[in-house]
Amino acid sequence: MTLSYPYVCSSQAEVPEEALSYIDKGILEGVGGAFSEIFPLFARVFDRASWTIDSRWSAPKLVIKKGMREWVSYLAVQRDEKNLFFLLQPEFAEKEGELFDEDYRMLPESWKEIYRWFNSFCVTEESYCPMEWWNTPFRYSARLDLDEYEQGSGASREVTEKFAKSIGCRRDELRCWMLTENEDALFVNEGACDGKVFHVNGKNMDVITELHDPRMKMDDYLAHYLSGGKPKDFSF
Numbered sequence: 001m002t003l004s005y006p007y008v009c010s011s012q013a014e015v016p017e018e019a020l021s022y023i024d025k026g027i028l029e030g031v032g033g034a035f036s037e038i039f040p041l042f043a044r045v046f047d048r049a050s051w052t053i054d055s056r057w058s059a060p061k062l063v064i065k066k067g068m069r070e071w072v073s074y075l076a077v078q079r080d081e082k083n084l085f086f087l088l089q090p091e092f093a094e095k096e097g098e099l100f101d102e103d104y105r106m107l108p109e110s111w112k113e114i115y116r117w118f119n120s121f122c123v124t125e126e127s128y129c130p131m132e133w134w135n136t137p138f139r140y141s142a143r144l145d146l147d148e149y150e151q152g153s154g155a156s157r158e159v160t161e162k163f164a165k166s167i168g169c170r171r172d173e174l175r176c177w178m179l180t181e182n183e184d185a186l187f188v189n190e191g192a193c194d195g196k197v198f199h200v201n202g203k204n205m206d207v208i209t210e211l212h213d214p215r216m217k218m219d220d221y222l223a224h225y226l227s228g229g230k231p232k233d234f235s236f
Helices: 017-022 025-030 040-045 047-056 098-103 109-114 146-153 157-166 214-226
Strands: 007-009 061-066 071-079 082-088 118-124 174-179 184-189 197-201 204-210
Touching: 017 071, 040 047, 040 109, 047 214, 109 118, 109 214, 146 157, 146 174, 157 204
Parallel strands: none
Antiparallel strands: 007 061, 061 071, 071 082, 082 118, 174 184, 184 197, 197 204
């Protein structure tokens, strides 16, 4: 499938010169190689998902367009008329140290790798990366508060209030970080910053499952989904 971007680069040499300063050197040098070699930290944390990308998807390409003020870039891999886009963080964004840890302190430690070098990722049949998606973790700014979750799921205020109370936190501190087409929703208590993740399904928020190993469960789910599995066939 042809990708709908002005620049589709299989190597650093194909990247327009004026865009080079907006992309991290390590990513530029790794284009065309194995995904796990470009993002070794992510590959160590989510090893099954990374192996799936390396073995079942195409070699990564860098796709780039010029925005209003800066260049926007994605790493893209392809498989079976589907595209997997990684929305790359700009070169100037903090990717380690106190500032990065402060921005993502609400997440389980392992999940920080979903936002270090890229702002999450999505699978789509479109030739471009949409701004909103489901089935993989949301972009940082696209995570849902309980009011937004109510609108999409049909859950009532009474149900969401009971959910927040059941897990012992304020409703304004809960955020949904992933929602699948099967209505599986993963919530994080951003006020506690305790690394806990809670699963519910749709508006049935009386059945709450705490993920005892968020790293392993996310890795298992991503490996399942990126292998072509359907979200409805995965149990959280």
